[in-house]
Amino acid sequence: MASFLDAYATPKKDIPRRAYLTVSTLVAAAILALWCALSYGGLVRSDFLPTPDEVVTAAINGIADGSLLVNTSVSVTEIMSGFVIASVFAVPLGILMGSFKIAEAALEPVTNFVRYLPVSALIPLLILWVGIDIEEKISVIFIGTFFQQLILIADVSRGVSQDLLDVSYTLGANRRTVVARVLVPATLPGVMDTLRVTLGWAWTYLVVAELVAANKGLGYFILNSMRGLFTDQIFLGIMVIGLLGLITDQVFKLLRNWLLPWAAG
Amino acid sequence: MTVIATPKLRIANVALRFRSRGGVPVTALENISLDVEDKEFSVIVGPSGCGKTSLLRLVAGLIEPTEGAISLDDARISGPGKDRGMVFQSYTLFPWLTVQDNVEFGLRIAGIPAAQRRETAKRFIAQVGLNGFERLYPKQLSGGMMQRVALARALANDPAILLMDEPFGALDSQTRSLMQELLLDIWQASHKTVLFITHDIDESILLGDRVYVMTARPGRIKEMVQIGLPRPRTVDMLTSDAFIAIKRRIMHSIHEEAMRSVATERPAADG
Ligand SMILES: Nc1ncnc2c1ncn2[C@@H]1O[C@H](COP(=O)(O)OP(=O)(O)OP(=O)(O)O)[C@@H](O)[C@H]1O
Ligand SMILES: [Mg+2]
Numbered sequence: 351m352a353s354f355l356d357a358y359a360t361p362k363k364d365i366p367r368r369a370y371l372t373v374s375t376l377v378a379a380a381i382l383a384l385w386c387a388l389s390y391g392g393l394v395r396s397d398f399l400p401t402p403d404e405v406v407t408a409a410i411n412g413i414a415d416g417s418l419l420v421n422t423s424v425s426v427t428e429i430m431s432g433f434v435i436a437s438v439f440a441v442p443l444g445i446l447m448g449s450f451k452i453a454e455a456a457l458e459p460v461t462n463f464v465r466y467l468p469v470s471a472l473i474p475l476l477i478l479w480v481g482i483d484i485e486e487k488i489s490v491i492f493i494g495t496f497f498q499q500l501i502l503i504a505d506v507s508r509g510v511s512q513d514l515l516d517v518s519y520t521l522g523a524n525r526r527t528v529v530a531r532v533l534v535p536a537t538l539p540g541v542m543d544t545l546r547v548t549l550g551w552a553w554t555y556l557v558v559a560e561l562v563a564a565n566k567g568l569g570y571f572i573l574n575s576m577r578g579l580f581t582d583q584i585f586l587g588i589m590v591i592g593l594l595g596l597i598t599d600q601v602f603k604l605l606r607n608w609l610l611p612w613a614a615g
Numbered sequence: 616m617t618v619i620a621t622p623k624l625r626i627a628n629v630a631l632r633f634r635s636r637g638g639v640p641v642t643a644l645e646n647i648s649l650d651v652e653d654k655e656f657s658v659i660v661g662p663s664g665c666g667k668t669s670l671l672r673l674v675a676g677l678i679e680p681t682e683g684a685i686s687l688d689d690a691r692i693s694g695p696g697k698d699r700g701m702v703f704q705s706y707t708l709f710p711w712l713t714v715q716d717n718v719e720f721g722l723r724i725a726g727i728p729a730a731q732r733r734e735t736a737k738r739f740i741a742q743v744g745l746n747g748f749e750r751l752y753p754k755q756l757s758g759g760m761m762q763r764v765a766l767a768r769a770l771a772n773d774p775a776i777l778l779m780d781e782p783f784g785a786l787d788s789q790t791r792s793l794m795q796e797l798l799l800d801i802w803q804a805s806h807k808t809v810l811f812i813t814h815d816i817d818e819s820i821l822l823g824d825r826v827y828v829m830t831a832r833p834g835r836i837k838e839m840v841q842i843g844l845p846r847p848r849t850v851d852m853l854t855s856d857a858f859i860a861i862k863r864r865i866m867h868s869i870h871e872e873a874m875r876s877v878a879t880e881r882p883a884a885d886g
Contacts, residue, residue: 516677517707517765521721521772522697531724535711612711612752 400582405589408582417571422590424566425556428484432491432559433552437545440496444503445537449510449529457500465497470558482563490559495548502548506540507533539606539613546602553595621689622650623808624674624776629683631669642833643669647683649827649836651776654806659836660819660865661829662873667812668704670834671780674810675701687775697721700769701778704785706761708753714740714764715749721772739767742801759783759790763797770801776808783818792850795821803847816869817853820844820861828865830872838868 358365382402388394389401400408412418446453447461469490476489510533518532560569568587575583606613631644643666651657661667672678674685676695685692687699700721708717718736727735740749743763753761762782769777783791795818802809802822813819819826826840844857852858 511705511707513703513705513707514709516672516675516695517701517703518720519677519695520675520697520699520701520778521768522724527724532709535709538711610711612754614710614754 397579397581400585404582405585408580408586412583412586418586418590421566421568421571421587422594425560425568425591426594428487428559428567429491429549429552429556431484432488433495433549435488436492436496436499436548436552440499441503441541441545444500445507445534445541447500448504448507449533454504458504461497461500464493465501469494469555470561473558473562477562486562487559487564487567491552491555494555494558495552498551499544499548502544503537503541506537506544509540510536539610539615542602542606542610542613546599546606549598549602550595553591553598556591623653623655624651624685624687624810625689626650626670626674626685627683629670629673629680629685631666631673631678632681644673644680645833645835647834647836649839651808651810653808656802656809656811656822656824657827658811658813658819658823658825659827659829660813660816660869661834662831662869663814665829665831666834667814667829668780671701671778671810671812674776675699675778697725697772698775699778700772700774700776702762702765702769702780702782704780704782706753706758706765706785708756708761708764708768710753713750713752714745714756717753717764718768718771720768725772735771736767739771740764742770742804743767744797757790759786759794762786762794766798766801770805770807774807776810779809779811781812781814784813784815791818796850798822799848816862816865820858820865821848821850821853826865828868828872830869837872840865840868 357363358369385399386402389396389399409418443453443457447457448454472493473486473490476486476493480486480489514536515528515532518528523531556567557569557572560567560573564570564573568591572584572587575581575587626647626649629644629647630642632640632642635641647670649657659667659670669678673680674692676692676699692699709720712720715733715736718740719732722732722735737749740746743766745760745763745767748756748760753764756764766779766782783794786794799822801807811819811822820842823842826842828837828840829835830837840861842861844852844855844861
């Protein structure tokens with residue numbers, strides 16, 4: 351017993367890979383089993399909780415008539431556009447904000463104000479300004495991610511060790527060289543981690559973005575299914591979003607190891 | 616007419632005060648004067664927090680003194696420059712550069728052609744005993760190896776003076792001994808002018824031609840001890856009678872100071 355506790359209840363201690371995978375699989379299986387029991391067992395009304403095979407059928411139908419692919423690609427386009435535009439501005443501005451007090455003074459108060467506004471509260475304004483087409487969806491994703499990215503990347507930049515900059519000066523670097531060759535590369539692992547986390551958050555804004563005047567997209571698909579009480583389709587939409595989130599997260603993980611092999615962790 | 620030889624580095628009546636919260640300035644250094652002669656190995660030994668790093672950062676030009684002046688080769692220091700190479704107390708290798716590229720960093724900035732850069736870097740990497748490690752990244756190195764690369768990187772720039780801030784402070788004692796021997800060998804071969812900082816009395820005597828004893832709060836130079844031990848030096852000397860006599864003298868000096876400060880200790884004593 352003591353040896354079991356030593357092996358599995360010591361903080362931060364590694365456990366065998368087999369044990370790790372077994373536990374992960376068991377939990378996933380348990381959730382699936384619970385779902386089956388509740389739905390097939392008739393414990394929950396079928397218009398509240400679909401059975402797994404109904405969801406699979408919905409998926410097959412969605413693939414067959416092409417609607418699933420169309421909705422997915424519309425959503426991916428919206429997410430990626432909003433996310434890329436946000437990142438293109440947030441990365442350089444965040445680095446400036448964390449390392450130059452003047453940039454911090456200019457940007458931080460505004461950012462901290464906007465960051466706590468619920469994005470949904472801005473939708474009426476966005477409709478007035480950019481209309482109800484894809485621009486509105488991209489704007490929602492942009493606002494949802496940009497300000498969070500800015501704060502996180504500023505922190506990354508602030509965290510770059512002063513000694514690392516100072517040693518560069520003693521090696522003959524001037525200010526410009528220090529920024530371009532030391533400060534920026536030193537932030538890259540943190541920037542990658544921030545992008546990875548905020549891309550996950552961008553997905554969470556999808557339904558909000560497609561709340562208004564959408565006729566395609568996974569968020570619309572879910573909302574529309576709700577109106578017809580098609581819970582199997584709601585489940586399908588949620589699962590596709592989860593799956594895409596998981597895939598993009600893994601892609602980022604691989605990208606980080608590939609682009610920044612020198613970074614720790 | 617007499618020629619007065621000026622020292623390589625002259626620190627004249629330097630004081631450093633930090634403005635702190637509440638507006639009460641903290642005096643980190645007071646009335647520091649010392650000269651480092653050309654090709655001389657000078658060591659400053661002092662307790663933790665006495666202002667050693669601040670003094671070295673002043674010489675590096677990373678901060679400015681509140682009073683006094685520092686000059687190198689008779690020219691007043693007004694900012695950082697590659698004539699004063701520095702090895703830091705913390706690990707400061709660029710994580711995204713290999714050992715080779717870290718050592719080449721200063722040369723690359725100076726616009727030295729690639730072939731020459733590579734050759735120079737290789738020479739200094741060999742000198743610190745890291746042949747074959749050129750392509751590794753810092754995360755693959757031990758603490759001792761990282762400090763060797765930092766030393767090679769500073770030396771590759773051929774600075775007029777080498778500033779070293781407790782470079783072996785974070786290493787275990789065996790590794791530290793090895794690093795001390797390595798540094799002695801390198802110094803014996805190059806006779807670089809060095810200003811070295813430590814809190815380790817043994818290290819100060821083993822390495823230095825002169826040892827300045829520093830006291831805390833505010834940091835001052837209490838005395839200068841000329842180390843007459845013959846060169847080349849080895850770690851075997853740590854147990855020689857001459858070494859122990861010098862050590863006794865320095866310990867006495869520091870002890871005296873500690874007693875004095877205990878006697879006058881007040882809560883939150885500062886400035
Ligand atoms: N930027 C700063 N602002 C305010 N106080 C500072 C600053 N830098 C250093 N000090 C203070 O100056 C004193 C000397 O610090 P310094 O780092 O130079 O000491 P040190 O001898 O190198 O210490 P250690 O042995 O821990 O490396 C300390 O009391 C420290 O708190
Ligand atoms: Mg220090």
